[in-house]
Amino acid sequence: MHLYANPARFLRIAKWLTPLLLVSGLLLAGGAMLWGFFNTPPDRLMGDTVKILYIHVPSAWLGMGGWTAIAIASLVELVWRHPLAAIAARAAAVPGAVFTFICLATGSIWGRPTWGTWWVWDGRLTSMLVLLFLYFGYIALSGSLAREGQSSRIAAIFGLVGAINVPIINRSVVWWNSLHQPPSITTGGSAIDEVFLVPLMVAVLGFSLLFGGVVLARMRTILADIQAEARLRRMAQKADLKTSEAAS
Amino acid sequence: MREALDQMIFVYAAFAVTIISTLLLVGQSWLAMRKAEARRDKVKGK
Numbered sequence: 001m002h003l004y005a006n007p008a009r010f011l012r013i014a015k016w017l018t019p020l021l022l023v024s025g026l027l028l029a030g031g032a033m034l035w036g037f038f039n040t041p042p043d044r045l046m047g048d049t050v051k052i053l054y055i056h057v058p059s060a061w062l063g064m065g066g067w068t069a070i071a072i073a074s075l076v077e078l079v080w081r082h083p084l085a086a087i088a089a090r091a092a093a094v095p096g097a098v099f100t101f102i103c104l105a106t107g108s109i110w111g112r113p114t115w116g117t118w119w120v121w122d123g124r125l126t127s128m129l130v131l132l133f134l135y136f137g138y139i140a141l142s143g144s145l146a147r148e149g150q151s152s153r154i155a156a157i158f159g160l161v162g163a164i165n166v167p168i169i170n171r172s173v174v175w176w177n178s179l180h181q182p183p184s185i186t187t188g189g190s191a192i193d194e195v196f197l198v199p200l201m202v203a204v205l206g207f208s209l210l211f212g213g214v215v216l217a218r219m220r221t222i223l224a225d226i227q228a229e230a231r232l233r234r235m236a237q238k239a240d241l242k243t244s245e246a247a248s
Numbered sequence: 249m250r251e252a253l254d255q256m257i258f259v260y261a262a263f264a265v266t267i268i269s270t271l272l273l274v275g276q277s278w279l280a281m282r283k284a285e286a287r288r289d290k291v292k293g294k
Contacts, residue, residue: 018281022274022278026274029270033263033266033267037259037263047255048255048256048259049255049258049259051259051263052258052259052262052263055262055263055266056262059266094273094277095273095277098269098270098273101269102265102266102269102270105262105265105269106262106265106266109258109261109262109265110258110262112258113254113255113258207270210270210274213274214273214274214277217277217278217280217281218277218280218281220281220284220285221277221280221281221284221285222284224281224284224285224287224288225284225287225288227288227292228284228287228288228291231288231291231292231294232291235291235294
């Protein structure tokens with residue numbers, strides 16, 4: 001892990017990995033969406049709305065995966081003081097929030113024709129909405145700490161504490177009565193027919209690669225900003241020194 | 249027949265939300281990265 005702690009080494013790898021992840025992610029996710037949209041039959045119970053599966057499930061996975069990444073990066077930052085960990089956590093927040101929003105929006109759109117309602121305040125939907133608010137809080141907190149030049153440790157603690165919501169989301173359909181269906185894919189197998197499962201897995205892989213590419217791009221943005229600011233500060237200090245030498 | 253047509257409106261809406269949000273996220277992240285790295289390289293050259 002410490003092998004990649006060096007920002008210069010990270011940048012060398014990220015330079016070719018970012019476009020590779022973004023392009024392969026766009027191709028796979030786009031291909032899976034087209035496959036699911038045009039080449040899969042209507043479901044016996046849900047009809048054509050089953051096609052929403054190929055976007056709703058990957059976005060739910062990435063909404064929760066994004067916060068899991070924040071929690072792991074926060075732990076690494078707090079314990080090992082890895083210099084890139086805080087940057088990785090900050091970089092994962094916006095894409096995580098976007099996919100959580102997509103999950104909530106597509107779920108709501110799916111709910112209207114299948115459940116007869118856009119929204120219910122049950123365990124799954126409410127805990128997912130809480131996750132979106134946690135993302136908003138984290139983005140605001142980590143952004144303001146970075147702007148003020150303060151330590152990101154408070155944001156890291158927030159990232160760790162917020163992770164308690166992830167298993168709650170996962171188990172909510174088991175613990176409480178819900179209109180949302182129970183887990184269809186578990187470690188024991190899948191209740192989804194292969195005709196839907198294969199494009200779904202391709203979509204999950206494609207959106208995950210895309211997520212990785214976006215996180216790398218955002219990490220590069222944060223690093224470039226830090227490097228530019230440090231350089232400008234050094235130049236300003238040199239200019240001040242010259243001015244004071246000339247004056248004395 | 250009518251039911252199937254109604255269902256597809258919801259499918260179109262869900263796909264539109266996903267495609268627009270994802271492309272905005274990817275585009276904004278890529279452009280911000282290019283802009284930040286160009287600024288850093290410009291500052292380095294000074």
